[in-house]
Amino acid sequence: MSYLDRLVDEQIRQAMERGEFDHLPGSGKPLRDLDEQRRPGWFAEQLVRRERSRVLHDDTLASLAERRIAFWRAPTLDALRELVIAANRELAAVNPRLEPDDRIELVDVREVVAAWRTTRA
Numbered sequence: 126m127s128y129l130d131r132l133v134d135e136q137i138r139q140a141m142e143r144g145e146f147d148h149l150p151g152s153g154k155p156l157r158d159l160d161e162q163r164r165p166g167w168f169a170e171q172l173v174r175r176e177r178s179r180v181l182h183d184d185t186l187a188s189l190a191e192r193r194i195a196f197w198r199a200p201t202l203d204a205l206r207e208l209v210i211a212a213n214r215e216l217a218a219v220n221p222r223l224e225p226d227d228r229i230e231l232v233d234v235r236e237v238v239a240a241w242r243t244t245r246a
Contacts, residue, residue, distance in 0.1 A: 175224055182227040185219050189229070196237055197244065205241050209234045 126134075140146060192212040199205035213231045220228045 178222070178224040178227045181219060182223055182229065185216070185229060188215065196241065199241065202238065205238060206234060209237050
């Protein structure tokens with residue numbers, strides 16, 4: 126066993142003693158698709174899909190942040206509702222293209238309207 130192998134084993138042992146591996150997501154559950162036959166390059170395809178999803182997620186969040194700024198500038202309640210509906214349409218179009226963990230929750234019209242009204246009072 127090389128020095129590097131011993132070093133890694135020692136770090137893993139210490140982490141286990143500190144409980145760093147306790148309660149990890151999926152702990153005690155079988156690995157998903159373990160028996161599935163995979164095509165060559167499957168890992169790269171998954172990696173690209175996850176990275177594309179992450180980039181689209183981040184871009185959509187940036188767009189949503191700009192839209193949220195526009196919410197506060199809406200001159201009327203009807204204009205505000207139209208802005209929120211447009212934001213939700215964008216999210217509804219993007220979410221199916223995102224990985225499940227990257228999906229973005231739709232904007233709650235009632236919450237936005239209530240907050241907008243408090244700033245106008």
